[in-house]
Amino acid sequence: MSLKYIIYGAISLAMFSCATKQDINYMKDIDGIALENSIKNSRVDFQPGDQLIITVSAKDMDVVKPFNQNYASSTTITQYSIPSSNNLPQQTPLSGPTYNIDTNGDIIFPQIGKVSTKNENIETLRAKLTGLLSEYVKAPIVDIKLINFKVSVLGEVTKPGTYVIPDGNTTLFGALGLAGDLTAFGVRNNVLIVRNIDGQISKERIDLTSANFINSPYYYLKQNDVIYVQPNANREKAARVDPNTGLYISVASVIASITVGILALIKN
Known part of the structure; x- marks a missing residue:
């Protein structure tokens, strides 16, 4: 009889292990995580490290040639566009004088x-620059591109990242399109945007199912x-299940099979 109780105990232990769950809801403090990310990277105006492509044009292009000298080399960056297929982003050269x-x-x-960019935007x-160049060129046209503008998309999207x-x-x-859109588990009526000005x-919750947010x-x-796109209840429930559950079930099945065999031998 003692052997029988030991076997039953082993089965109970295996079944208890199968029921073990682990809370792995990684993003419980997402507001804080997104806030920290925003504080670290956010700015509205230009700051040191920004890269600008600045070109000058006018009716007489020969006149503006001296102002289009490449004081820094032109750059090649990853050109992102809203994907209509599974094509990867392309490396696209952006031509023009580049300034760091x-x-x-x-x-x-x-x-x-020297031209200061403090407290300036595009x-x-x-x-x-148009005012400064007007002393040398009649009706100059200045074009400025900020080529390291970035946003971060986190959570339940196909391709999270910056x-x-x-x-x-x-x-x-557009940003959600770059990230491959929300997954089937993404909550569409409570998307978090964190901004630092x-x-x-500021933190805003957006309902993508309503046109009002436009x-x-x-x-x-x-x-x-x-x-940040938060997961729905089904995703959170799945995240809490111990990833070893399948292993536990397999072990329990083996133990149960062995137990049945031993009990059959004992009865005989």
């Missing part, structure tokens, strides 16, 4: 010299916005 903003927030512009820097947007302009739908953190200030994304 130095640690003091300055660029060295041909013929003009629009205000364009106006500043995406560089070469034209410096994208919408929430001049040190002021008029929201979060429809068009800003530099280093962080987007």
